[in-house]
Amino acid sequence: MGTTQLESVPEPKYWHLKTVLSEALDSEFSVGEILPNERDLAARFGVARATLRQALEQLELEGRLQRRRGVGTTVAPPRMGVAVGTELHVWPGAPGDAWQPVDCVTEVPAAAVAAALETGADEPVHTVRRSRVTHGQRVAAELLHIPAASVPDLSGIDAPAGVARARAVLRELQRLELEGRDSAVELGSARADDAKELDRLPGAPVLVVTTRYLAAGRTAALSVATYRADTCRLTFGDSGNVEIHEDPHRHAS
Amino acid sequence: MGTTQLESVPEPKYWHLKTVLSEALDSEFSVGEILPNERDLAARFGVARATLRQALEQLELEGRLQRRRGVGTTVAPPRMGVAVGTELHVWPGAPGDAWQPVDCVTEVPAAAVAAALETGADEPVHTVRRSRVTHGQRVAAELLHIPAASVPDLSGIDAPAGVARARAVLRELQRLELEGRDSAVELGSARADDAKELDRLPGAPVLVVTTRYLAAGRTAALSVATYRADTCRLTFGDSGNVEIHEDPHRHAS
DNA sequence: TAGTGGTCTAGACCACGGA
DNA sequence: CCGTGGTCTAGACCACTAA
Numbered sequence: 001m002g003t004t005q006l007e008s009v010p011e012p013k014y015w016h017l018k019t020v021l022s023e024a025l026d027s028e029f030s031v032g033e034i035l036p037n038e039r040d041l042a043a044r045f046g047v048a049r050a051t052l053r054q055a056l057e058q059l060e061l062e063g064r065l066q067r068r069r070g071v072g073t074t075v076a077p078p079r080m081g082v083a084v085g086t087e088l089h090v091w092p093g094a095p096g097d098a099w100q101p102v103d104c105v106t107e108v109p110a111a112a113v114a115a116a117l118e119t120g121a122d123e124p125v126h127t128v129r130r131s132r133v134t135h136g137q138r139v140a141a142e143l144l145h146i147p148a149a150s151v152p153d154l155s156g157i158d159a160p161a162g163v164a165r166a167r168a169v170l171r172e173l174q175r176l177e178l179e180g181r182d183s184a185v186e187l188g189s190a191r192a193d194d195a196k197e198l199d200r201l202p203g204a205p206v207l208v209v210t211t212r213y214l215a216a217g218r219t220a221a222l223s224v225a226t227y228r229a230d231t232c233r234l235t236f237g238d239s240g241n242v243e244i245h246e247d248p249h250r251h252a253s
Numbered sequence: 254m255g256t257t258q259l260e261s262v263p264e265p266k267y268w269h270l271k272t273v274l275s276e277a278l279d280s281e282f283s284v285g286e287i288l289p290n291e292r293d294l295a296a297r298f299g300v301a302r303a304t305l306r307q308a309l310e311q312l313e314l315e316g317r318l319q320r321r322r323g324v325g326t327t328v329a330p331p332r333m334g335v336a337v338g339t340e341l342h343v344w345p346g347a348p349g350d351a352w353q354p355v356d357c358v359t360e361v362p363a364a365a366v367a368a369a370l371e372t373g374a375d376e377p378v379h380t381v382r383r384s385r386v387t388h389g390q391r392v393a394a395e396l397l398h399i400p401a402a403s404v405p406d407l408s409g410i411d412a413p414a415g416v417a418r419a420r421a422v423l424r425e426l427q428r429l430e431l432e433g434r435d436s437a438v439e440l441g442s443a444r445a446d447d448a449k450e451l452d453r454l455p456g457a458p459v460l461v462v463t464t465r466y467l468a469a470g471r472t473a474a475l476s477v478a479t480y481r482a483d484t485c486r487l488t489f490g491d492s493g494n495v496e497i498h499e500d501p502h503r504h505a506s
Numbered sequence: 507t508a509g510t511g512g513t514c515t516a517g518a519c520c521a522c523g524g525a
Numbered sequence: 526c527c528g529t530g531g532t533c534t535a536g537a538c539c540a541c542t543a544a
Contacts, residue, residue: 010520012532015455037510048534053511058442058456069511070542079439085338085489182490185438186332187458187482189311201512202268203311205440205458229440236338236489237435263539265513290529301515306530322530323523454531 013047014054020045021055025064025075035065035073061205063230069201080135082227084183084209085236091178091213092130092144092223093170099130099142104166106148113145116212117219124148128166131197132225139232141197142225146173150220173221180214185234194226205229266300267307273298274308278317278328288318288326314458316483322454333388335480337436337462338489344431344466345383345397345476346423352383352395357419359401366398369465370472377401381419384450385478392485394450395478399426403473426474433467438487447479458482 035041042052056073059065066076083098092099109117109125119125125145132140148154151172188208195202206226213221227234288294295305309326312318319329336351345352362370362378372378378398385393401407404425441461448455459479466474480487 014532018456039510048536050535051533054532056511061440061458062442063439067511068542069540070509072510081437085436182488183338184334184486184488185460186316186486187314187440187460189315203271205314207438207440233437233439235435235437267513292529301517303516304514307513309530320530321523322521323528325529 014051014058017045017047017052017055018058021059022064025059029075031075031077033075035075037072060230066230076230079231079233080137080139081235082132082134082139082232083237084234091170091173091176092221093167093173098134099132101128101130101163101166101170103129103162104169105161106165109145113222116210117145117147117222119147119149126151126165126169128169130166137231138198140225140227141194142223145222145224146220150176150215176215176220178213178215178220179217181211182214183209183211185209187229188226190226198226198228200228200230207232207234209234267304267311270298270300270305270308271311274312275317278312282328284328284330286328288328290325313483319483329483332484332486333390333392334488335385335387335392335485336490337487344423344426344429345474346420346426351387352385354381354383354416354419354423356382356415357422358414359418362398366475369463369475370398370400372400372402379404379418379422381422383419390484391451393478393480394447395476398475398477399473403429403468429468429473431466431468431473432470434464435467436462436464438462440482441479443479451479451481453481453483460485460487462487 029035036044038049038052038056042049045052056065056067060067060076063076063079065073067073090097093101104126106124106126108114108122109119109127111121113125114121114123117125125147128144128146130142130144131138132142146169151169153175154168154172186208188206190198190200190202190204190206192202194206195204198204198206207229209223209225209227211223211225212219213223282288289297291302291305291309295302298305309318309320313320313329316329316332318326320326343350346354357379359377359379361367361375362372362380364374366378367374367376370378378400381397381399383395383397384391385395399422404422406428407421407425439461441459443451443453443455443457443459445455447459448457451457451459460482462476462478462480464476464478465472466476
């Protein structure tokens with residue numbers, strides 16, 4: 001036939017759309033600027049709204065866009081670097097750490113937490129809730145699990161819960177000698193409570209950082225911190241922290 | 254009215270669906286088992302297929318499911334821990350590292366890479382492509398950028414590209430003294446080339462690990478590694494590496 | 507109250523894998 | 526070839542925000 005078949009691998013529309021939008025963001029928009037609404041954009045590109053939304057979702061996942069219901073879609077600033085792996089051999093709650101205690105409860109934890117802490121099934125655990133603010137933005141929410149056995153001298157505190165108790169638990173933790181630490185990062189989706197704390201909808205993508213603190217040959221504390229994946233880049237520096245100004249991954253190929 | 258209004262905050266259908274499916278996966282399915290197809294599942298729960306797919310997407314994002322076109326949806330095994338932050342003060346390509354060189358080209362890089370390397374705009378850079386296999390699975394693809402100035406004694410090599418040249422560049426790199434390193438982790442979506450290497454569709458969620466290697470007071474190499482976010486948990490241990498058996502994040506709350 | 511993004515539907519067709 | 530998940534459409538209604 002006379003028809004040429006160049007499109008041997010037809011690219012999905014939303015993928016092509018994402019590329020076009022991405023280039024437009026680089027050249028025609030500046031940070032914080034509001035994009036046209038989804039219905040107009042879809043009409044302009046001649047696609048259904050659902051298809052446009054698929055492209056926007058990808059761009060939001062990559063931290064290029066920010067969407068807020070009732071407001072609109074704006075161009076996101078570059079992701080902020082958030083230090084996670086520095087301050088070796090320091091307990092949570094040490095002077096100058098980036099976290100702010102919010103609450104504390106003491107109870108027998110869920111089975112998964114007990115297993116990670118290697119505690120007995122009936123052993124009570126203090127769970128401190130903390131939040132992290134960087135550059136004026138709430139970037140992470142944390143649950144810090146501390147077996148009651150790790151902080152035995154908590155007798156003078158009568159507060160059954162709340163910030164006061166959280167501070168007391170953290171203070172007692174400093175008395176132990178920290179022997180080591182290991183962390184893991186994985187992708188997750190925000191639970192309802194974390195989503196509220198992070199000002200996102202439930203299910204929003206988050207980076208979950210799980211850290212075990214070791215003392216006296218056992219796990220003395222377990223931190224599960226959820227960071228906003230759209231706005232954060234987690235940095236693990238073992239040398240001086242230098243900012244990488246532009247993302248080499250974005251434009252490569 | 255006599256009708257009670259308990260649903261003050263109506264939960265989205267796909268969110269409830271995700272919870273139900275998640276519990277079913279825990280109790281009624283085992284790893285590797287094939288779920289009913291999407292049309293049957295949607296009918297069984299009385300929702301449109303698109304709504305069901307929204308729930309499945311979330312579960313896949315959390316590493317609970319694996320979906321393959323033409324095959325079906327299966328229950329995913331727990332995420333594998335992949336060491337990323339150990340082996341301090343070791344160059345890429347050192348004996349025993351987990352990466353396998355695939356290719357190497359030498360050319361003037363994209364602007365973003367040049368900026369991160371702090372090289373001049375016209376300075377050539379070796380780009381080594383490597384892939385990482387763990388537990389028999391391709392888990393990551395890497396582009397390793399090395400300024401030509403970091404490996405000046407590359408004269409005896411006549412191969413213009415390919416694995417041989419990659420090995421030669423890595424070998425030369427070992428002659429420098431590594432002074433430090435810093436890494437960053439962020440969420441991204443797989444480019445077409447990485448997706449093919451990782452056996453995923455383009456746009457699949459990945460964890461992008463950017464590492465700068467420092468020597469002689471400058472950036473001697475820059476690694477951009479993309480890990481499959483669905484199957485990997487990146488571990489950064491500064492003490493012995495101990496596996497966390499079950500994810501404390503999954504079941505909490 | 508008007509306009510935004512978020513959810514949901516009931517279809518259709520396509521690309522891929524295996525029999 | 527058939528069955529799977531992946532893409533796409535053209536609507537509808539809801540939840541939220543700001544004026």
